[in-house]
Amino acid sequence: MRRRQLEDFVGILAALPDALAIAVEDAAWAADIDPHTDQDTLDDLDEKAVVHWGETFAEVLNNAGVRLIYVASTPLTDLYGAFCYSVEAPQDVLAVLPDPDAPGAQMVVYRGAAPKLHRVANPRGRGQRTSACPNEDPIRHAVAELLGVPAPTAACRLVGPAEMKKALDEHDWPANTDPNTFYGFHTDDNEILVARKAPWSVLHEEVHAALVDDRDVARWLCEALTEEVSEYLHETKGFDWRPTYPEQRRILNQEILPRLRLGENGAVKLARVVAQGGEGKMRPDRRIARGLARGRLRRRKRALERALHTRAGDDMNPFIEAITP
Numbered sequence: 001m002r003r004r005q006l007e008d009f010v011g012i013l014a015a016l017p018d019a020l021a022i023a024v025e026d027a028a029w030a031a032d033i034d035p036h037t038d039q040d041t042l043d044d045l046d047e048k049a050v051v052h053w054g055e056t057f058a059e060v061l062n063n064a065g066v067r068l069i070y071v072a073s074t075p076l077t078d079l080y081g082a083f084c085y086s087v088e089a090p091q092d093v094l095a096v097l098p099d100p101d102a103p104g105a106q107m108v109v110y111r112g113a114a115p116k117l118h119r120v121a122n123p124r125g126r127g128q129r130t131s132a133c134p135n136e137d138p139i140r141h142a143v144a145e146l147l148g149v150p151a152p153t154a155a156c157r158l159v160g161p162a163e164m165k166k167a168l169d170e171h172d173w174p175a176n177t178d179p180n181t182f183y184g185f186h187t188d189d190n191e192i193l194v195a196r197k198a199p200w201s202v203l204h205e206e207v208h209a210a211l212v213d214d215r216d217v218a219r220w221l222c223e224a225l226t227e228e229v230s231e232y233l234h235e236t237k238g239f240d241w242r243p244t245y246p247e248q249r250r251i252l253n254q255e256i257l258p259r260l261r262l263g264e265n266g267a268v269k270l271a272r273v274v275a276q277g278g279e280g281k282m283r284p285d286r287r288i289a290r291g292l293a294r295g296r297l298r299r300r301k302r303a304l305e306r307a308l309h310t311r312a313g314d315d316m317n318p319f320i321e322a323i324t325p
């Protein structure tokens, strides 16, 4: 595709509704991408479905959940066009491409291509090491949709140990804290720093950002809920993730969820309560304590409240004591 044809195609995009307006802005950048790149290409994706231009794409554009993420010219091997995804299927990439057989365009759905596209399409990281958190936007929207809260606004960045250490110092962590033991850190400036060696923890950190980390409940419970929600999104949407906090999750799954009788996906339901907590409702820690304080635990209600309060922090022992006969 010659530059001239690309410009024609950008003209087609410009005629589209507002949802694609950003495409035109980005096109100037897209037009001068180095074609001789050794980055991943989309051509080896196994599953794709071509949907013809017209009603289907108009429908997609009319859906407020559609977000444009990228306009490309060359490095995606014969693929250039506008790439977007929908909140319903954040792992899939919808591409609007020029139709090779006719004037106009076609839409192609690349199943599960979002992580790959994000690796290729990070404009800031072009020619250098990327600092983009993989899959950041799709993860953010999936988290918000699942928990019924606004999408987290924190900017996410991959960092090395030196930058992680700097952030820890700025937030008054003890001077001897080893930055290599941190996979992720949420700064007071509403920035999420994720260790470059652990990009799979972006999901965990984005869930924290939506849950509002330890605002309403003890941190140990917050970690357990964050992990349960992360695993759920890993399984249903395919986002990269590795389990952490096994003990905290065990307490949640064995001691809390069965007693609250929340049914299927109880952890996700409880995470929703915590994420949506406050504002006129009973505080989540009290609400959970009240749910647990039945039968022989009735007299332990105050102790359970204290063990679930944000002041309990990482210490699970008061809770284990309160819940054990």
Ligand SMILES: [Zn+2]
Pocket: 204, 208, 223, 226
């Ligand atoms: Zn965490």
